[in-house]
Amino acid sequence: MGSKQLSWIHLIFIVLNVGECKRMVGEACDPQDLMGLTSFRAGIHVDVSGRLQKWVGHNCCKWEGVYCNNKTGRVTEIRLPGFISTNDFIVQTSMEGRLSPSITLLTSLQVIDLGGLIGLAGTIPPLIGNHLRKLRKLYLYCNNLGGPVPESIGKLSRLEELHLHENKLSGSIPASVGRLQNLNRLLLYSNRFSGPIPESITNLKNLLTLDLHGNSLSGKIPEKIGALQVLQELDLSDNLLNGKLPLSLTNLTAVSVLYLDTNLLEGEIPFPSSSAQMPSLSFLRLHDNRLSGRIQPTIGNLVSLQRISLANNRLEGSIPATLGNLLDLTEINLNVNKLSGQIPQSIGRLSRLMFLSLSNNLIEGQLPHELSSLQNLQALDLSFNRLNLSPIPKWLGEIPSLCRISLAGLGIQGEVPDFFRTTPSPILELDLSSNHLTGSIPEWLGGLTRLYSLNLSRNSLVSKIPDTITSLQDLGVLDLHSNKLTGSIVEVFKIGSRFPEGSLTYVDLSHNNFSGTIEQVGVGAQCSIKYLNLSRNYLTGRLPMSVGKLGSMRGLDLSYNELGFTLPDSLANVTPLEKLKLQRNRFSGQIPNGLLKLKELKELDLSDNLLVGKIPTGKPLSDFPWSSYSGNRGLCGKPLSPCKS
Ligand SMILES: *[C@@H]1O[C@H](CO)[C@@H](O)[C@H](O)[C@H]1NC(C)=O
Ligand SMILES: *[C@@H]1O[C@H](CO)[C@@H](O)[C@H](O)[C@H]1NC(C)=O
Ligand SMILES: *[C@@H]1O[C@H](CO)[C@@H](O)[C@H](O)[C@H]1NC(C)=O
Ligand SMILES: *[C@@H]1O[C@H](CO)[C@@H](O)[C@H](O)[C@H]1NC(C)=O
Ligand SMILES: *[C@@H]1O[C@H](CO)[C@@H](O)[C@H](O)[C@H]1NC(C)=O
Numbered sequence: 001m002g003s004k005q006l007s008w009i010h011l012i013f014i015v016l017n018v019g020e021c022k023r024m025v026g027e028a029c030d031p032q033d034l035m036g037l038t039s040f041r042a043g044i045h046v047d048v049s050g051r052l053q054k055w056v057g058h059n060c061c062k063w064e065g066v067y068c069n070n071k072t073g074r075v076t077e078i079r080l081p082g083f084i085s086t087n088d089f090i091v092q093t094s095m096e097g098r099l100s101p102s103i104t105l106l107t108s109l110q111v112i113d114l115g116g117l118i119g120l121a122g123t124i125p126p127l128i129g130n131h132l133r134k135l136r137k138l139y140l141y142c143n144n145l146g147g148p149v150p151e152s153i154g155k156l157s158r159l160e161e162l163h164l165h166e167n168k169l170s171g172s173i174p175a176s177v178g179r180l181q182n183l184n185r186l187l188l189y190s191n192r193f194s195g196p197i198p199e200s201i202t203n204l205k206n207l208l209t210l211d212l213h214g215n216s217l218s219g220k221i222p223e224k225i226g227a228l229q230v231l232q233e234l235d236l237s238d239n240l241l242n243g244k245l246p247l248s249l250t251n252l253t254a255v256s257v258l259y260l261d262t263n264l265l266e267g268e269i270p271f272p273s274s275s276a277q278m279p280s281l282s283f284l285r286l287h288d289n290r291l292s293g294r295i296q297p298t299i300g301n302l303v304s305l306q307r308i309s310l311a312n313n314r315l316e317g318s319i320p321a322t323l324g325n326l327l328d329l330t331e332i333n334l335n336v337n338k339l340s341g342q343i344p345q346s347i348g349r350l351s352r353l354m355f356l357s358l359s360n361n362l363i364e365g366q367l368p369h370e371l372s373s374l375q376n377l378q379a380l381d382l383s384f385n386r387l388n389l390s391p392i393p394k395w396l397g398e399i400p401s402l403c404r405i406s407l408a409g410l411g412i413q414g415e416v417p418d419f420f421r422t423t424p425s426p427i428l429e430l431d432l433s434s435n436h437l438t439g440s441i442p443e444w445l446g447g448l449t450r451l452y453s454l455n456l457s458r459n460s461l462v463s464k465i466p467d468t469i470t471s472l473q474d475l476g477v478l479d480l481h482s483n484k485l486t487g488s489i490v491e492v493f494k495i496g497s498r499f500p501e502g503s504l505t506y507v508d509l510s511h512n513n514f515s516g517t518i519e520q521v522g523v524g525a526q527c528s529i530k531y532l533n534l535s536r537n538y539l540t541g542r543l544p545m546s547v548g549k550l551g552s553m554r555g556l557d558l559s560y561n562e563l564g565f566t567l568p569d570s571l572a573n574v575t576p577l578e579k580l581k582l583q584r585n586r587f588s589g590q591i592p593n594g595l596l597k598l599k600e601l602k603e604l605d606l607s608d609n610l611l612v613g614k615i616p617t618g619k620p621l622s623d624f625p626w627s628s629y630s631g632n633r634g635l636c637g638k639p640l641s642p643c644k645s
Helices: 002-026 029-041 100-107 151-155 174-177 199-203 221-227 248-252 297-301 323-324 345-349 369-373 394-398 418-422 443-447 467-471 488-494 545-551 569-573 593-597
Strands: 045-048 066-068 075-079 083-085 091-092 095-098 112-113 135-138 161-163 169-170 185-187 194-196 207-211 216-219 234-235 240-244 257-259 263-265 283-285 290-294 307-309 313-318 331-333 338-340 355-357 380-382 405-406 428-430 453-455 478-481 505-509 513-516 531-533 539-540 554-556 562-566 578-580 585-587 602-605 610-613 633-636
Touching: 029 045, 029 075, 029 100, 112 185, 151 174, 174 199, 199 221, 221 248, 221 428, 323 345, 369 394, 394 418, 418 443, 443 467, 467 488, 545 569, 569 593
Parallel strands: 075 112, 112 135, 135 161, 161 185, 169 194, 185 207, 194 216, 207 234, 216 240, 234 257, 240 263, 257 283, 263 290, 283 307, 290 313, 307 331, 313 338, 331 355, 355 380, 380 405, 405 428, 428 453, 453 478, 478 505, 505 531, 513 539, 531 554, 539 562, 554 578, 562 585, 578 602, 585 610, 610 633
Antiparallel strands: 045 095, 066 075, 083 091
């Protein structure tokens, strides 16, 4: 009985399905839509994903990425994004060709998603606004589109999302965007837009995100920007905006992200006069501008602030104590300003603070002991101020999370303080450069096994490099220049041999009293070195063949030493080399022909050596000035005088 019922149901299903199939196969989709899609496909000559190949037959509603309204039969959505998510990961595909203007034939479209197809070129169809009146979402980001945003865009009155970022769009932003009353997100960042931000943008009463960063927009920030009452994110950074910051910014009551950095803004920062004005502002970036005046105590009204960067401006006066009321702060960056006075004790209340950067200001006085309660502080940069840190307070070495310490240019005297050897968190970065440190580089440094960057340059250290330095297997940056260090440097080239490539990227031992050979250069794991400066020492011997193994090196300076013998041919293998300075040594023999392979070379100095013969002819060697080769009596050929045959 039961099985009979089942088979009846099956039968009904089969009949229904056959009927459905017949209807679909026999039917073509709306002819206008079909024509539009066919033209679109014709504009694309490469589709790596293979999706367009599956566009067969006349029923375009069945095509991959095409969606129709099941009542009207019209195409409502094209979704062929460049980012395709499979079960486990996301792959990016590309299409090569031009966006066909015939896409405007699809007059019922509500969604166009062609974002992330890196090869898709062409322009936004000029009449898009006249035809696609139902469009709600237009995603054409991350393509290769050029030309302007058409004025007609303002007619897309239902548009909610306009994502055109990361293209090569140019011209000015059309004022007509101000008519898009339903717009939630306007993303035009990383294009080539110029001219002013249209004032009309302040009519977009539903705007949640406005991101115009990374263009060449100029002029002032619209005075009425405060009318964007629901705006949550505003990013106008990295443009050429100038003039004063409008006071109306403080009317952005919903804004949580405000990035206006890297512009030409000037005048004072309009901090809100009450905590009701910008109650949600969490991320504020105003760095790299020309802002002046004081940081007003009203900064304390930004009660939700988590990260603030005002670096690289012209701010003056003292740091207001009210900063210490902003208990959500995790990051404060006030580097490179003209701030003076003392560090307020109230900063010690910021128990979530992880990054505190106050370098290159005029801050004076003692370091307040209250800072010792910053349990989460990871990075502290107080370099180049007028603080009195002689001696460095011991409690600094007891802050539990502190691992990046920068105390350069603070007039610190005495030996490298040994409490750095027992900090609760392993030190990753230590910068005590440009002080008056004396004595030796301590043996215990080798115990800082997680150290990535060590800068002790510009002090008066007078020792050998301790052997223990070879234990610093993570060391990437070693700057010991301008001290009075002696002995051999071979140990340095044993650092980082735990990694096949090595860990070192930057080594500056210049301007010391090192002696001995450089035979170890390139022997073992040092391929990661990008910059090596051994200038102004007393190094002897030859430049070994193994230098050719430093295949990432961009800058090599061995000038002002006592190195000699011929230059190794293997230098030709260091293809990224941009700067090569070997002047004032005793290199002899001919200049290897292989140096003609160094196509990136922009600076060359071989002067004052004992080189002979003809300078190899061709770029880049012939293009350097006379002074690159002078002081080698035996050299001839361009740019020096011709060789006598
Ligand atoms: C037609 O589309 C609507 C909305 O997308 C959906 O709710 C409905 O189930 C569809 N009807 C048929 C027969 O597929
Ligand atoms: C900003 O708010 C003030 C006070 O609420 C108001 O007078 C002013 O018109 C607002 N400005 C803008 C541009 O909305
Ligand atoms: C080390 O510090 C000095 C200033 O004290 C600076 O000029 C130099 O660039 C720093 N080195 C590195 C690798 O950052
Ligand atoms: C190497 O160091 C010396 C002395 O410290 C400096 O004058 C020179 O500019 C540096 N070379 C390069 C290529 O940076
Ligand atoms: C550096 O070395 C040179 C030559 O070896 C020596 O004349 C000079 O006194 C040394 N300077 C210091 C400060 O050690």
